[in-house]
Amino acid sequence: MNDNYQTIVVGTDGSKSSLLAVERAASIASAFDATLVIGSAYYESSEEASKTLRQDSVTVLGNDPAQKNLDSAAEVAKKVGASKIETALKAGTPVQALMAIVNEHNADLLIVGNRGINSLTGRLLGSVPADVARQSDCDVMIVHTVS
Template structure:
């Protein structure tokens, strides 16, 4: 396994996403890697309603997204992540994470497994499954919910 230098993790402020942040921070500490914590947001309620993803937290606007990132950054710092950056992107979680991964030339993307076994996830796709298909870097899906 090659060393990871840039690790991206997504958060929506949920408890399960914070478990993914915790795992990502520990891996970043082990590899002395930069951890980039990303959060997606919808610009309007209409944009959010188009996704039909009822299994994820809907973040409207940059203020709630920034609050999620602040909380996740504090948690990652407590877990020993040496260097932490944050990124907020409009759009779906998949669009935002893929944008962040590509912009940062990430070596590893870490996401929680929430939604992967839901009916919506099976019918429409889940964030973990979708990013795993689209990503050019390694993807780690952290078991965060049963």
């Protein structure tokens, strides 16, 4: 088993806090000379979006805005020094999308922001960072992006 991270996945929803997670992930990817995969989830319809009870992440409707979020996140990652950058779009909830991206890319590290983890709904319904930490087969780093 290689003890260096080779593929790092980070999620973004276009929010300021998720871009802080992207920055942190990019600097780690740069340090390990790892591939950085920036992932974004989107809902295919407002019906799909309204089924989710959680409000801890920005609801991205359709893959156009999601792609724009990925493009700006990739710019941020480049500025921080990541050189091997890929992007991945997935329909579904943020947790489903991130888990799928992690598995498809065989990632060894997943980085997410901490938004929602301390809110009441986060504690009752789970939050993106808490849920991915439970479900992930690879290391998960929760970056302190919201105090």
